[in-house]
């Protein structure tokens with residue numbers, strides 16, 4: 423009973439390890455590319471200097487060399503900054519690995535150390551939930567008060583929030599396009615069309631303000647390169663030129679629809695999560711659903727409200743029940759009788775008692791009620807009042 427199933431616990435921790443590793447991979451690749459680009463440029467400058475005729479002015483060579491020195495200094499500064507970020511990500515990965523490794527050292531779930539570990543995990547899960555939902559200040563407070571900086575992906579979610587705001591509120595694509603450019607090869611690997619959708623949006627905005635010439639030039643430059651995979655959509659985009667923004671013609675009305683910006687934000691979130699191996703749902707939901715799936719019975723989904731149990735989270739259709747909506751019914755080998763009044767299990771220590779009107783409640787609930795109301799009990803369903811002595815004990819066979 424007290425044994426910890428380490429493998430099962432680790433199965434849901436994959437994003438916890440993968441996020442900093444993905445960030446590290448990207449950061450290293452970015453610095454590498456920067457260095458390669460500069461080195462290549464330097465190489466061509468040097469060879470053109472060597473090839474110059476002897477008559478060339480010495481001052482001109484000095485100028486070119488000074489320019490190279492300045493560029494190298496800038497590169498050095500950038501690489502030093504990148505190195506610091508990489509060191510932080512390595513440290514973050516190490517701390518997370520140590521945290522998960524601790525799981526293997528616990529021998530029982532009753533150990534206070536294990537309880538502490540679970541408490542820290544709950545904090546992590548709550549931080550993940552808050553950062554995803556934009557409760558950044560509260561999340562930051564929890565991170566600071568419990569020293570969980572290495573366990574939170576604050577910078578990643580800050581970027582997500584910033585870009586989503588740009589799309590949904592400012593209606594600008596610039597920051598998202600820059601992100602696409604920084605992650606072009608990764609986006610190509612997952613066949614993402616996010617960049618095309620952003621380009622299409624910028625094109626639509628040009629048509630909205632009737633800048634037809636600019637829209638055509640934009641389409642030639644940014645939509646045509648996608649013709650291999652997006653030809654039908656490019657053709658439709660070109661036809662859009664003939665329609666005013668208040669058109670009622672369905673496909674074109676949809677293209678002018680302002681909610682397209684919200685769809686772009688959703689698409690961006692899905693893609694950035696995919697690249698970082700983050701699940702689309704918060705971990706909090708997944709963990710709660712695991713518990714709820716074990717509690718869901720046909721009574722929980724019954725249309726008859728009398729069948730619902732006020733102590734059952736699945737029966738709370740406005741709150742936790744929402745998370746259980748798509749879950750299958752749990753498979754119970756043995757049924758449990760649960761008292762409608764207290765929510766406690768009815769068993770030999772707390773036997774079910776039948777009231778004269780046929781309703782059944784636990785002995786403990788009726789006994790407590792009788793102690794308060796002079797030996798009388800009131801059925802919460804019908805309002806009938808009976809003496810405790812009139813209630814009959816039932817035997818479960």
Ligand SMILES: [Zn+2]
Nearest residue numbers: 722734736737
């Ligand atoms: Zn229920």
